[in-house]
Amino acid sequence: MDLEQLKADRGARELAPLPISEQELCDRYEATFTAAVNDVLRERDCSTKCCRPASCR
Secondary structure: OOOOHHHHHOOOOOOOOOOHHOOOOOOHHHOOOOHHHHHHHHHHHOOOOOOOOOOOO
């Protein structure tokens, strides 16, 4: 996958507020298959982002 081309094709986007709380989002991530989360974050150019472990909340 060519991430540079993907970034160019999609262009800049405005961030919208999430309709769920940060806690609910983290709970959902914890229940999701890790590879699926990685694929989505990579495709959205968020591969440097992470969810904090429960011990850090």
